[in-house]
Amino acid sequence: MTDSSITNDRAVFLVDDDVAVRRGVAALLSAAEYETTTFKSGEEFLSALPDLELANAVMLVDVCMPGIQGLELQEQLNKDGVDLPVIVMTAHGDIPMAVRAMQNGAIDFLQKPFTVDEVTTALERALSVSPRRQSPLKDASPELRSHHQSLTPRENDVFREIVGGNTNKEIARILAISPRTVEVHRQKIMSKMEAENLAELVRMAVTLNIGE
Amino acid sequence: MDKDERRSLGDRFVDEILDTVETPIALLDGDGSILRFNHACETLTDYNENDVVGKKVWDFLIIDDEIEAVRQVFSKTQTENVPTHFTNYWKTKGGKHRLIQWSNKTVRMPKSSTVGVLATGVDITHLKSVEHSLKESQEYWRSTINASPISIITINDSGLILTFSKAAEETFGYSEKELVGQNINVLMPEPHHTRHDDYIRHYLETGEKRIIGKARRVKAKRRDGSTFPAMLHVSEFSDGIRIFVGFIEDLSEKEEIEQRLDETNFQLRHADRVGSMGEIATSIAHELNQPLTAAASLIGAVSIRLKKGECPECSQSIPLLNDAVSEIRRASEIIQQMREFVRKQKTAKSLYDINKVVEDAGALAIIGADADGIEVKWEMTPEAGEVELDRIQIQQVVTNLIRNAIDAMQGAPNRVLKISTARDNEYITVSISDTGPGLENAVKNKLFEPFVSSKENGMGVGLSISKSIIDAHQGEIIATNQKSGGCVFTFKLPAGANDRLVNHE
Incomplete structure (x- = not known):
């Protein structure tokens, strides 16, 4: 978290159907000095959209809601040409959903419940690509590509399965190797790819078109 | 009385005897022509002695098929000068056939100085037909017993096998030939094998029926030593000796x-x-x-x-x-x-015949449907073929959909449950339709969400589980209302989903 960069004109649109989540996350965000507006559904957000100031703003949206779901809301914004970076919130372990969201153009994903660091890092990254959101995910950097090329074929298999949302145990079964070996591969992959966490690894996978 | 008088008295006496006895007796001349034809012969054939004297027997009394044989016997009797026995038919004046068992004896003919034949017969036509029908009736019962799918074995009061039916041969692996006369205990495992003789003795001595007249589950032993569960029923009857009949049904299948x-x-x-x-x-x-x-x-x-x-x-x-x-x-x-x-439980997925999977689950799910007045229609497409799936999970979906369909038709005037399978290039499809009230629009959208139920006691998890299972198979499940009323649930499974590493997209 970079305290020095915090200014007061950063806005977060929080869309979640759960009142306690809206209240809790809003408390966190305002403590972290983001101007936060909450919406209880995708429909409510869409109807308020014409009056919203989108510059320096990020939408933080739950993927699993009644009515318009997070992914649909995101697609709707894409279709309408609304230029707003999107971060989706998923349940822990729902990597396939996160991958789909990011393929749809989401900047990032957060697994609920999240820590202060996780949410602020994600928001800062999203805001850095705003306002003219030219998704940094569209093109993989030569550096990322060379990292990826340094993976062995087996590591690449494991990488694919991780991004597919499988646990070590499941990957072990699918690839017919031991869970310990999977864990070794996983750590090798993280270090070769220079990914700090799973979310970053998934982001890289989407950039590299892995998991299509 | 002089010699001639005595002789003519003797002739008359012989005539008298010949015409009194009920045994057909004929005297044939050396060339086979009839000299005497007694009253019994007349009665048997409806011919008068006067009509037949001088005629050869094979010219009118013998049936065509036997003429040759009769002539041979006749000449054999003459030439070898020995009594012969022969059974052949005589044709009556009315054309009927009578079967006569003959004893032939040679007679020297003083007049023609040839050797004639005295034939004495017994009419066995009736005897023969009784024998025949007895044989037929035996065969009839034997066929009946052999046609029985239940093994039928008879034994005597020493426990020795008398008969062993076809089904018994198939069930036990022995032929009747090798078992007749053997002790029935070869068909039993221990301890009955050793004790069976005592069981019979006990019954014969005390009359106490332990198994006779009751059906009982027993273990039976095949020729190869393997045993199988069987239902045994023993009856008893008497045919001069006591006979026990065992009816044995193989329960293993x-x-x-x-x-x-x-x-x-x-x-x-x-x-x-x-x-x-x-x-x-x-x-x-x-x-x-x-x-x-x-x-x-x-x-x-x-x-x-x-x-x-x-x-x-x-x-x-x-x-x-x-x-x-x-x-x-x-x-x-x-x-x-x-x-x-x-x-995520991607359990035992392997290739299964979809029809078999659906039928097995369906058979369970429709138990009781009859009683509810529900007509079940199976429309399985034989070409539906095999698909990779988790059998238990897919059967759970089928069972769930069928039970829902049955529940939906409670109180409906027309109750038809249709279960069908189909296949195209991409998908194997299973459909379950009912003729209930159909789905309300309000429910339709939330049908596959957990804890949504239109049933009074429903938890509302059945369809959401079904959906998770079908999702896990990369398939699709949909519910639609039919124009004709009722609704149809259809799930599709990728027909070529043999690759386990399918992507999640």
């Missing part, structure tokens, strides 16, 4: 089917429970994750604010709050794992 049904039922119930648990876990995971997220965020908010403060108490509290968030996160992960446990 029946029990195997019952056992398989039991197993399928058990597995389905188990899967049902695990599935419900998983579905509840999924819902709980989502519902519980929300307050956990709220709590973690609130703690996050507090720790940010504390960080801005300058008090030493504050900075000491921050790590504690971070720990609290970690614990909340751990709680969330535990719940998620519960959910993943079922959602």
Whole structure:
């Protein structure tokens, strides 16, 4: 978290159907000095959209809601040409959903419940690509590509399965190797790819078109 | 009385005897022509002696097929000068055939100085037909016994086998030939093998019926030594000697089917429970994750604010709050794992014949449908073929859909349950349709969500479990109302889903 960069004109649109989540996350965000507006559904957000100031703003949206779901809301914004970076919130372990969201153009994903660091890092990254959101995910950097090329074929298999949302145990079964070996591969992959966490690894996978 | 008088008296006496006895007697001349034809012969054939004297027997009395044989016997009797026995038919004046057993004896003919034949017969026509019908009736019973799918074995009061039916031969692996005369105990495992003779003795001495007249489950032994469960029923009858009849039904196939049904039922119930648990876990995971997220965020908010403060108490509290968030996160992960446990369970997937899978589950699910007045129509496409699936899970879906369909038709005037399979290039399709009231629009949208039920006692997890299962098979499940009324649930499975490493997209 970079305290020095915090200014007061950063806005977060929080869309979640759960009142306690809206209240809790809003408390966190305002403590972290983001101007936060909450919406209880995708429909409510869409109807308020014409009056919203989108510059320096990020939408933080739950993927699993009644009515318009997070992914649909995101697609709707894409279709309408609304230029707003999107971060989706998923349940822990729902990597396939996160991958789909990011393929749809989401900047990032957060697994609920999240820590202060996780949410602020994600928001800062999203805001850095705003306002003219030219998704940094569209093109993989030569550096990322060379990292990826340094993976062995087996590591690449494991990488694919991780991004597919499988646990070590499941990957072990699918690839017919031991869970310990999977864990070794996983750590090798993280270090070769220079990914700090799973979310970053998934982001890289989407950039590299892995998991299509 | 002189010699001639005595002679003519003797002739008359012979005539008298010949015409009194009921035995057909004929005297034939050396060339086979009739000299005497007694009253019994007349009665037998309806010919008068006067009409036939001088005629050769084979010219009118013998049936065509036997003429040659009769002539041979006649000449044999003459030439070898020995009595012969021969059985042949005589043709009556009216054309009827009588079977006569003849004793032939040679007679020297003083007039023609040739050798004639005296034939004495017994009419055995009637005897023969009784014998024949007895034989026929025996054959009839034998065929009946052999046609029985139940093994039928008779034994005498020493326990020795008298007859052994076709079904018994097939069931036990012995032929009747090798077992007749053997002790019945070769068909029994111990301890009955050793004790059976005592069982019979006990019954003969005391008259106490331990097994006769009662059906009893027993173990029977085949020729190869293997045993099988059987239902045994013993009856007794007397045919001069006491005879015991054993009726033995091989239960092994029946029990195997019952056992398989039991197993399928058990597995389905188990899967049902695990599935419900998983579905509840999924819902709980989502519902519980929300307050956990709220709590973690609130703690996050507090720790940010504390960080801005300058008090030493504050900075000491921050790590504690971070720990609290970690614990909340751990709680969330535990719940998620519960959910993943079922959602991700890619258990025993292998290639199965979809028709067989559907039929097996269907057979269980429709139990009792008859009683509800429901007509079940199976429309299985034989070409539907094989598909890679988890049998238990797919059967759970089929069972669930069929039970729903049956429930939906309670009180409907027309009750037809249709179960069908189909296949095109991409998908194998299974459809279950009913003629109930159909789906209300309000329910239709939430049909596959957990805890949504239109049933009074429903938990509302059945269809959501079905959906998770079909999703896990990269398939699709949809519900539509039919124009003709009622609704149809259809699920599709990728026909070529043989690749386990299918992507999630």
